[in-house]
Amino acid sequence: MNKNTQEQPTFLFGKKNYIIMLIGIFFIAIGFIFMVGGGSDNPEVFNEEIYNWQRIRLAPTLVIIGLAIEIYAILADPKK
Template sequence: MAKDKKNKAGTQVPQGQFVFGKQNYQLMLIGLAVIILGFVLMYGKEGDIYDFRRITLAPIVVMAGFVIEIFAILRKPKSE
């Protein structure tokens, strides 16, 4: 059982609980992986710097990763 601790206001704060739910953390990891994938696409190999993959696809993938991160943070966990 988690111990409760009193803060300055005198209310009890439960210790040992995570801020987000399990699914939120999973979504955050997925978002982080998508962001990393976008940066890898930007880096790419040698070649034309104005390639479609580098200037169009990769930024879209990175932005999608940030959208997933924001969704993961704002999503309310289901009551258990």
């Protein structure tokens, strides 16, 4: 045995896993961006825009889809 030879570090995930993780992060970020806003400048005035379908339905759905993509990216076999 030669003490000068060192083992190369191996990554836990493959390139495919990291690409899928980036896609999941993108979905989560878009979901949080859609949740932003809807407030009112005057606290005495109620703004109906806070109950927009984009904030109530679309944004949480995108976040959940992004989390599901992240779980898939973690569980996917990098060798395939």
